[in-house]
Amino acid sequence: MTSAFKDDLLAGKTAFVAGGTSGINLGIAKRFAALGAKVAVVGRNPEKAANAAREIGGGALGLSADVREYGAIRGAMEQVAQAFGPLDIVVSGAAGNFLAPANGMSANAFRTVVDIDLNGTFNVFRGCYDLLRRPGASLIAITAGQAVNAIPLQIHACAAKAGINQVIRVLAMEWGPDVRVNGISPGPIANTEGMSRLAPDPATREAHYARIAMGRWGEVDEVAECAVFLSSPSASYISGTILDCDGGSQLGDASRRNLGTGLA
Known part of the structure; x- marks a missing residue:
């Protein structure tokens, strides 16, 4: 895609991307590196961390750590x-998710997602x-529409993402003016593991697509x-802002526009 940013925008900057070994977060790490940043993914x-670093290139570091373990992530x-x-830049994007009704979900399953997303x-x-x-430092958390929209079969993700949004806001207040803290809330993004599970067939x-205002899924590069x-x-x-990159998908079901404009 065509970018509005100059090629050396992030030259001299150091970027740390948690969860940066695949999907959206890897795309963000690649974009940072392409604009001159020194990048580390965790x-x-x-093996995935090492492969991601090679894919990013430019001397990127690929480290192994579990965001649920404070000592491990601190060491990285x-x-x-x-x-x-x-x-200079820290992205927190590690996440876990699956579809399950609340009555069919174990306490451990709920805790696991909250632990990865929110505690992480x-x-x-x-x-x-x-x-x-x-x-001057910039912190970015990857959140999701579940933070503000209740979705069946997603009680764990909804709770975790809502918590992330509040972490963003509180830290923006506590750590300003020295550190800016923001979030990105992606909508459905093509070529990601999550969407391949949720919509596996044409x-x-x-x-x-019909339900999204823009009529398509987003691209990893658009989130990056x-x-x-x-x-x-x-x-x-x-600072303290959640930037929706979702093609208008949080606005509601856009497929209703096909019903016509007549009033009942």
């Missing part, structure tokens, strides 16, 4: 700071604070551009 699987951040210097975001942000370049995908913007000088007065 995931639970050492210290390695990055030692290798690249103070952290706290661990990443709390762990990085004294390693940040201050003032008929399901076409039906889903949002992350670049929030990390750039253009967003220097933006």
Whole structure:
């Protein structure tokens, strides 16, 4: 896609992307590197982390740590700071999800998603604070529409994402003016594991497109551009904001526009 940002926008910056070994977060890490940043990605699987670093190129680091374990994620951040210097950009994007009714979900399953998404975001942000370049650091959490829209079979994700939104807002207040804290709420994004599970066949995908105001799924690069913007000088007065990158999907069911304009 055509980008509005100059090629050296992030030159000299250090970016740490938790959950950056696949999907949207890997796309964000690649975009940061393409714009000149020194990038480190962290995931639970050492092999995936190493492969992601090679895919990103430019001397990127791929480290293994579980965001649910504060000591592990803190240790990874210290390695990055030692290798690249103070952290300028930190993205918390590790997530877990599945479809399940509340009555059919174990307490452990609920806790697991909250632990990865919500507790993981706290661990990443709390762990990085004294390693940040201050003032000027930018923190970004990847949240989702479930934070504000109740969705059946998603009680765990709805609870976790709502918590993330409040973490963003509270930290923006506590850590300003030295650190900006924002979130990105992606809608359905093509070529991601989540959407391949939710809409595995063409008929399901076409039906889903019709419900979205823009009539299509988003692209990973479109979310990555949002992350670049929030990390750039253009967003220097933006903090505590959740940026929706969802094609208008949170507005409601756009397929109703096909019913015509007549009033009942």
